[in-house]
Amino acid sequence: MTETLALLGGKPVVDLRAPAWPIAGDLEVAWMEAVVRSGKWSWVGPHEQAFCSEFASFIGTKHCACLSNGTVTIQCALQAVGIQPGDEVIVPGLTWTATMQAALDIGANVVLADIDPETYCLDPAAAEKALTPRTKALIPVHLYGCMSDMDALGELARKHNLKVVEDAAHQHGSRWRNVGAGALGDVGSFSMQQSKVLTSGEGGAITTNSEEIYEIIYCLKQVGWSPKGTPGNHYGHNYRITEMQAVLLRGGLLRLPEHLRIREERAAQLVAGLERIGGPLRVARRDPRVTRQSYYALTLHFDEAQAGGLTREQYLAALGSEGCHLGGTYPPVHRHGLLNLYDNTSPVPSRDPAEIQNYAELELPVTARVTGSEGVVLMHQHLLGEEDYIDQLVAAVDKVNGKLEQVKTHFATQEA
Numbered sequence: 001m002t003e004t005l006a007l008l009g010g011k012p013v014v015d016l017r018a019p020a021w022p023i024a025g026d027l028e029v030a031w032m033e034a035v036v037r038s039g040k041w042s043w044v045g046p047h048e049q050a051f052c053s054e055f056a057s058f059i060g061t062k063h064c065a066c067l068s069n070g071t072v073t074i075q076c077a078l079q080a081v082g083i084q085p086g087d088e089v090i091v092p093g094l095t096w097t098a099t100m101q102a103a104l105d106i107g108a109n110v111v112l113a114d115i116d117p118e119t120y121c122l123d124p125a126a127a128e129k130a131l132t133p134r135t136k137a138l139i140p141v142h143l144y145g146c147m148s149d150m151d152a153l154g155e156l157a158r159k160h161n162l163k164v165v166e167d168a169a170h171q172h173g174s175r176w177r178n179v180g181a182g183a184l185g186d187v188g189s190f191s192m193q194q195s196k197v198l199t200s201g202e203g204g205a206i207t208t209n210s211e212e213i214y215e216i217i218y219c220l221k222q223v224g225w226s227p228k229g230t231p232g233n234h235y236g237h238n239y240r241i242t243e244m245q246a247v248l249l250r251g252g253l254l255r256l257p258e259h260l261r262i263r264e265e266r267a268a269q270l271v272a273g274l275e276r277i278g279g280p281l282r283v284a285r286r287d288p289r290v291t292r293q294s295y296y297a298l299t300l301h302f303d304e305a306q307a308g309g310l311t312r313e314q315y316l317a318a319l320g321s322e323g324c325h326l327g328g329t330y331p332p333v334h335r336h337g338l339l340n341l342y343d344n345t346s347p348v349p350s351r352d353p354a355e356i357q358n359y360a361e362l363e364l365p366v367t368a369r370v371t372g373s374e375g376v377v378l379m380h381q382h383l384l385g386e387e388d389y390i391d392q393l394v395a396a397v398d399k400v401n402g403k404l405e406q407v408k409t410h411f412a413t414q415e416a
């Protein structure tokens with residue numbers, strides 16, 4: 001390729017655009033108007049009830065309850081499976097802060113374990129090493145575009161009598177051996193916040209096959225009332241959603257199967273394109289046990305050595321100039337700037353240091369490498385673009401790969 005890098009003033013390769021996100025159709029707009037005029041705006045209304053049965057059947061569980069976000073879903077799920085203050089809960093080192101916070105906030109001791117180098121999800125061997133007699137639950141996070149190894153984690157849970165709360169905030173519709181993410185553990189937790197593939201702006205849902213767990217979670221989110229409308233036995237809060245949110249979820253769920261199909265096709269196209277051109281960027285290998293992958297993001301690997309010493313950030317900046325917008329991963333959860341574990345508003349300073357993992361000095365080598373230099377993600381709306389758009393993304397990567405030395409010189413000159 002002879003064109004000048006866009007970073008150096010050349011023409012960007014990508015002139016097509018990914019669709020905007022979030023989206024809503026005419027049906028939601030009509031439903032929304034009807035809801036506004038109905039005077040039935042909340043309190044587990046007809047749209048919420050309908051969505052719960054539609055989502056439960058989509059995931060393949062007996063029950064679903066909607067909650068106000070994908071953080072309180074994890075809190076309530078942990079409480080419903082019996083996690084008590086001081087119990088240890090294993091969380092992967094790479095996730096959004098909420099997974100760790102939800103467990104800390106109900107008084108559990110979070111034990112962070114390292115991630116699998118290919119999928120960036122909880123490594124079952126690391127989870128096994130982190131077990132102590134106080135371990136009571138695992139929270140596998142199906143992160144970005146990969147699922148956790150639910151065979152190995154399920155086996156570990158069975159062997160050690162652990163509860164499994166799946167954090168499926170990134171995986172509405174993924175399936176492991178044809179069983180839905182959110183139906184593989186004791187409880188599944190979903191976020192419906194605005195960036196998610198099924199969204200109501202804010203919102204969350206839990207799925208479970210257990211009548212008992214469902215009833216507890218319902219009480220926890222409905223100020224202590226049971227699903228039958230009678231006072232329940234649990235100390236609940238108001239974690240409800242509104243009918244306006246339920247309308248957006250119902251509309252989004254109608255589109256989701258088609259979106260899943262398109263995103264899987266575009267992901268396969270990108271895999272093939274990047275394999276064909278070679279170079280430092282590749283898509284994470286798909287585990288054949290994943291029978292459907294819902295891509296909240298595509299998980300990629302960046303090989304700094306193959307990029308001739310360019311950093312991930314420099315490489316991604318060159319791609320961004322070409323109109324190919326990829327990003328890095330979350331930071332390690334215990335190093336996240338928004339999660340001040342030692343501030344006096346955090347539950348951590350009030351714990352006995354002898355009882356908790358030493359987060360300040362904790363080393364998780366795979367998490368550190370992935371978050372520091374290797375992990376790359378492409379957000380899901382890009383996978384809803386046309387095939388030509390995906391071809392342009394691959395062409396942008398190809399162009400940058402052919403001019404790595406120029407990118408390096410550019411940044412070296414800037415730094416000098």
Ligand SMILES: Cc1ncc(COP(=O)(O)O)c(C=O)c1O
Binds near residue numbers: 069169170193
């Ligand atoms: C993996 C993961 N878990 C939990 C959450 C929390 O969801 P919410 O923002 O709806 O509270 C998120 C949100 O981004 C997430 O990415």
